[in-house]
Every structure is written in structure tokens, then in C-alpha cells.
């Protein structure tokens with residue numbers, strides 16, 4: 001089944017979309033077409049035929065309701081951030097107007113230790129101070145709601161579209177970039193799994209040509225997900241050439257999506273960063289408008305150090321979306337807000353484990369509820 005990229009983007013913009021390959025018992029139908037999952041009695045209403053956009057829009061709404069129950073699983077790694085921010089509840093419980101300055105100072109401190117960064121912490125506190133002094137916020141719970149709202153608004157307004165933007169031409173090309181060990185290859189594999197199980201024809205490109213083991217690692221993911229793969233033939237073949245060959249093959253053989261892995265690189269290493277520019281040019285030569293997405297993988301346990309990485313990768317190649325990994329570990333939540341605020345790049349996916357199913361679309365509301373319960 002050839003799938004139009006726009007539909008794919010909508011499909012993957014939901015955190016609790018049924019796991020790829022999920023089928024209900026005694027039924028050949030994938031779970032997301034099944035009336036039980038859609039929550040409606042009549043399967044006919046959700047037949048996926050001509051009006052697919054309407055179908056996915058309605059589906060999105062249902063999914064959002066379901067997503068709330070998945071918050072614990074998706075953001076389980078934020079317990080440390082939650083702990084740091086819990087002090088805010090205590091502060092606000094006994095808040096009174098005369099105490100405002102002390103409370104706001106301590107609130108700013110709590111945001112800072114939770115990796116929100118100085119710029120965003122000051123901005124949030126300034127807005128709260130203004131609203132308290134102008135009489136708009138009159139109780140501790142109103143202040144807490146305003147705090148949550150300001151973080152959510154920032155993620156939504158600055159972050160923009162969190163669904164994959166795959167354009168309209170086949171093959172759509174996605175390049176995954178980032179520093180060493182952040183989770184690029186794993187995330188690419190998980191993304192392939194999601195796509196494959198929705199009938200998308202996926203080709204992988206082993207663009208990490210620096211380590212022999214890197215291609216082997218991606219080959220394992222190709223096998224696991226039933227994807228085809230293009231690897232470098234010989235030691236001297238460089239990443240731009242592998243990516244270019246893969247996209248050419250993708251075009252000739254009618255693949256829907258080409259997922260390109262790249263080597264881990266320090267954002268401060270000029271020549272390695274330049275190689276990414278060459279990769280980008282190489283795929284654009286084969287399919288104009290490609291790559292459709294350049295996804296920067298950030299390790300969620302790194303904290304504010306992800307900021308300079310994101311800045312540099314964005315300056316050099318123009319990042320279109322972020323994948324925040326290892327949120328099942330001890331992730332440092334505030335840095336997400338800082339990156340989105342400073343660079344205006346949306347978080348598109350979060351990694352919540354090493355398994356094939358552990359990549360979830362990012363949901364800003366669920367995130368805010370997870371760190372400010």
C-alpha cells in the first residue's frame with residue numbers, strides 16, 4: 001500500500017496510537033481501524049477509504065483523550081524533575097500576596113535546578129509577577145495553573161508542528177543527526193518499525209561510515225523491522241555517497257520513505273559538521289526538496305548541555321525536529337523547554353526505552369502534566 005506522506009504525518013502525531021502491528025484477537029484488521037479502538041460501535045464510520053484526512057483528524061482527537069492515561073509510561077523518566085519541581089506545590093500552598101517576592105525567588109530557583117535555564121526561568125517568573133501584582137492571579141492554585149499554561153503555550157507556539165512533515169513526493173527522505181551515543185540508530189530503527197507496520201515501504205541508509213559496527217547495528221534493525229538497507233561497499237565510501245545511492249534506489253524502486261543514519265559527531269568538529277552539509281546536498285541532487293526532515297537526536301539525560309549542540313546542528317544543517325531519547329532514564333525535563341524556546345524547533349518524538357516499540361510522538365500537554373503533576 002503506497003501511503004501519502006501527509007497522512008503518515010497525521011498518523012504518527014499521536015502518543016497513544018496503537019503499537020505497530022497491534023491486532024485485536026480474532027480480527028485481521030490493524031488495531032487503528034478497529035471499532036473497539038476507535039471507541040465507536042460502527043466500524044463503517046471509520047472505513048479508511050477516500051476521505052482519509054477526515055478519518056485521521058477524528059482519530060487524532062480520540063487519541064488525544066487516550067494519551068492522558070499513557071503519561072506515566074511516556075514520561076516515567078522525569079521523576080527527578082518532578083521531585084525538583086514539587087517544592088513549587090509547597091510554596092504555593094501557603095502563598096499570600098505579602099510573600100510574593102520570596103515565593104517567586106524560590107520558584108525561579110526550582111526551575112533553574114530543573115534545567116529550564118536562566119533565560120526561560122526569568123521569563124516565566126516575570127510574567128507570573130506581573131499577573132500577580134496586577135491582581136489577575138489570586139491564589140496559589142491559579143499561579144500553578146498559570147505556570148503550567150505558560151510552559152505549554154511556549155511549547156506549542158514556539159515548537160510549532162510536531163507531526164512529521166514528509167512532503168508530497170516519493171521517497172520522503174529523513175536524516176537523523178546528533179552527537180555520539182545519543183540514540184540515533186536506535187531511534188531510526190524504532191521509526192522504521194512504526195512506518196513498516198502501517199504498510200509503508202521503508203529503505204534504510206547506513207550513513208555512519210566511520211565504524212564498521214555501525215552498519216552492522218543498522219542491519220540488525222533492518223532485519224528486525226523487515227526493512228531494506230543500503231550500506232557502503234568498501235572502506236572508502238563516504239556518507240554522502242551512501243545516502244545518495246539509497247535515495248536513488250528509493251526513487252527507482254518506489255520506496256515511500258528513506259531513513260538515513262549518520263555518524264555521531266561533536267557539534268564543535270568543523271569538518272564532521274561539513275560532512276552533514278554534503279549529505280544534505282547529495283540527497284537534494286536526487287530528489288528536489290529532500291531531505292524532508294532532519295531530526296536531531298538529543299539525549300534527555302544530558303540536561304542543558306543539549307542547548308549548544310542543538311544550536312550548532314541547527315546553524316549548520318537546519319534541524320526540522322527533535323527526538324528526545326532516554327526519557328525512561330533520569331531525564332532532565334526542563335532542557336526541553338529551553339531548546340524549544342531558543343530555537344523554535346518542535347520535539348517530534350521521545351524515546352522511552354530500547355525496545356522496538358519505545359518511540360512515542362511528543363505531546364506537549366502530557367509533558368507539562370508529567371513534570372507539574
Ligand SMILES: Nc1nc2c(ncn2[C@@H]2O[C@H](COP(=O)(O)OP(=O)(O)OP(=O)(O)O)[C@@H](O)[C@H]2O)c(=O)[nH]1
Pocket residue numbers: 178179180181182183184185186187208214262263264265297325326327328329350351352353354358
Ligand atoms: N534507555 C534507553 N536507551 C536508549 C534509548 N535510545 C537509545 N538508547 C540506547 O543508547 C545507546 C546508544 O544508542 P545508539 O542508537 O547506538 O546511539 P547513536 O546515536 O546511534 O550512537 P553513535 O552511532 O555511536 O553516535 C544504546 O545502548 C541504545 O540502546 C532510549 O530511549 N532509552
Ligand SMILES: [Mg+2]
Pocket residue numbers: 184185186208214261262263264
Ligand atoms: Mg549510531
